[in-house]
Amino acid sequence: MIAIPAIRPLRAADIRTLAGVLARAYAAPQNFELRLHSYLDMNAVATFVAELGGAPVGMVVGNDYGPTAYVSQMAVDPPLQRRGIATALMAGLLAWADGRGFDAVELDATAAGAPLYARNGFAACGETVVYHSVWHAGRAPGARPATAGDRERLYAVDRNAFGADRIAVLRLLVDAAHNAVVVVGPPGQVVGYAIAQADADVLGPVVAPDAAAAGALIDAARAHLPALHRAMLPSANAAAQAIFTARGYHAVRSTTHMIRGVCPPARRERLFARINLGQG
Numbered sequence: 001m002i003a004i005p006a007i008r009p010l011r012a013a014d015i016r017t018l019a020g021v022l023a024r025a026y027a028a029p030q031n032f033e034l035r036l037h038s039y040l041d042m043n044a045v046a047t048f049v050a051e052l053g054g055a056p057v058g059m060v061v062g063n064d065y066g067p068t069a070y071v072s073q074m075a076v077d078p079p080l081q082r083r084g085i086a087t088a089l090m091a092g093l094l095a096w097a098d099g100r101g102f103d104a105v106e107l108d109a110t111a112a113g114a115p116l117y118a119r120n121g122f123a124a125c126g127e128t129v130v131y132h133s134v135w136h137a138g139r140a141p142g143a144r145p146a147t148a149g150d151r152e153r154l155y156a157v158d159r160n161a162f163g164a165d166r167i168a169v170l171r172l173l174v175d176a177a178h179n180a181v182v183v184v185g186p187p188g189q190v191v192g193y194a195i196a197q198a199d200a201d202v203l204g205p206v207v208a209p210d211a212a213a214a215g216a217l218i219d220a221a222r223a224h225l226p227a228l229h230r231a232m233l234p235s236a237n238a239a240a241q242a243i244f245t246a247r248g249y250h251a252v253r254s255t256t257h258m259i260r261g262v263c264p265p266a267r268r269e270r271l272f273a274r275i276n277l278g279q280g
Contacts, residue, residue: 003052003053003083004084004088005050005051005052005057005058005084005085005088005089006050006051006052007048007049007050007051007088007089007091007092008048008049008051009046009047009048009049010036010039010040010047010048010049010059010061011049012037012040014036014049014056014059015033015036015037016033017055017056018032018036018049018056018059019031019032019033019036021056021057021058021059021075021076021077022036022059022073022075024077024078025058025075025076025077025078026075030200032073034199035073036073038172039061041172042168042169042172043168044063044064044065044167044168045061045062045063045064045168046061046062046064046093046096047059047060047061047062048060048061048062048089048092048093048096050076050085050088050089052080052085057076057077057080057085058075058076058077058080058085058086058089059073059074059075059089060072060073060074060075060089060090060092060093061073061278062093062096062097062105063166063168063169063278063279063280064100064168065162065164065165065166065280066164066165067102067103067104067163067164067264068102068103068104068105068106068163068164068261068263068264069097069100069102069104069105069106070105070106070107070278070279070280071093071105071106071107071278072107072278072279073278074086074089074090074107074113076089086113086116087116090116090117090120094120094260097260102261103261103262103263103264104259104260104261104262104263104264105122105259105260105261106257106258106259106260106263106280107122107257107258107278108128108232108255108256108257108258108277108278109122109255109256109257109258110255110256111256114256114258117258117260118258120260121260122258122259122260123258123259123260124256124257124258125257125258125259126234126235126236126257127234127235127254127255127256127257128232128233128234128235128254128255128257128274128277129232129233129234129235129241129251129253129254130230130231130232130233130251130252130253130254130255130277131230131231131232131233131241131244131245131249131250131251131252132228132229132230132249132250132252133203133222133225133227133228133229133230133231133244133247133248133249134227134228134248135227135248141216142184142212142213142215142216142219142220143182143183143184143194143216143217143219143220143221144182144183144184144220145180145181145182145183146174146181146182146183146190146193149188150183150190150193151174153183153185153189153190154170154174154181154183154190154193155167155170155171156190157190157191157192157193157207158170158193158205158207160266160267160270161207161266161267161268161270161271162207162266162268162271162280163263163264163265163266163267163268164264164266166275166279166280169275169279170205170275173195173197173275174195176197176198176199178198178199179195179196179197179198179199180195180196180198180221180224181193181194181195181196182194182195182196182217182220182221183217184208184213184216184217191208191209191213192206192207192208192209192213192214192217192270193205193206193207193217194206194207194208194217194218194220194221194273195221195275196221196222196223196224196225197276198224198225200276201225201226201228201229201230202229202230202231202232202275202276203218203221203222203225203229203230203231203273204231204232204273204274204275204276205271205273205274205275206218206221206231206240206271206272206273207270207271207272208270208272209270211239211242211243214239214240214243214272215243217272218243218244218247218272218273219247222247231244231249231273232273232274232275232276232277233272233273233274234257234268234271234274235254235257236268236269237269237271237272239272240271240272240273243272244273255277
C-alpha cells in the first residue's frame, strides 16, 4: 500500500533536509539552503512540503505575482518518486492557485515533469534555454550601477515587461549585498536593468527595450560574475540568444515553458533573460 503524504507549509526545520532533496532531485551539487530560507521571508509566496513518516520528502513553491503565479522548486526525493507525491504536491499548489483566481500559472518543466503538468492543464509555450559562459570581457559603456532612487523605476520596468508584479522576488535580489544591479537610462530614468546574482552565479533577469540596451546591460552585469556562470533565456527572444552567443555563451540544456491559463498583456519581447528556472 502506497502511503499518502501530508502536504503542509515549509518550516525552518525542513531546510537542511529539503536542500538535500533538491540537490538529489536536480542532480545538482549546489547549496539550496539560501533559496529555501528566502521563502520564509517572503509574503507573496506559498510553500507546499510533502511529509512522510514525519520527514519532508518533496516540495513545490508558488510565487504570487498578482495576476499570475510562477511554480518553483518542484522536487521529490528520487528514491520516493513515482509514488504519487508529486501529484499530491501539484494538487495542493493548484488548489491554492484556483483559490487565488490567477489568470495564469507558469513554470519551466523538465522532460520528466512535463507529463504531470500536462495532465493538470498546462500547455507548452516555447522553451527556456540555459546558457553557460566560460569567459567574459570588461564592462562596456552604456549601463550604470543602479542607485537607491532607481529601485521603484526598475520595478515598474519589470512589471511592464513581465505583465505582473515580481517585486517580492526582485526586492530580495536587489537588496542582496553580493549582487550587482545595473540599469540603462539617464539619471532619473530607467528603461532597462540587469542583475548579476553572485551567490547563484546567474546573470538575470535582463529586461531591456531593445537589443542594444540588452547588450550593454549584459556586458556590465557579467563583469561582476565569475567566468563560469549561467543565464536562462526565453526561446521566443531570438535577439537574446544572438547577443549571448556573440559573447561566448553556449546552450547546454532547455526546459519546456508551460502555462495554465492566459497570461496578461505584457511586453515580453523585452525579457532577455529570466531570474532563474523557477521565478520567471
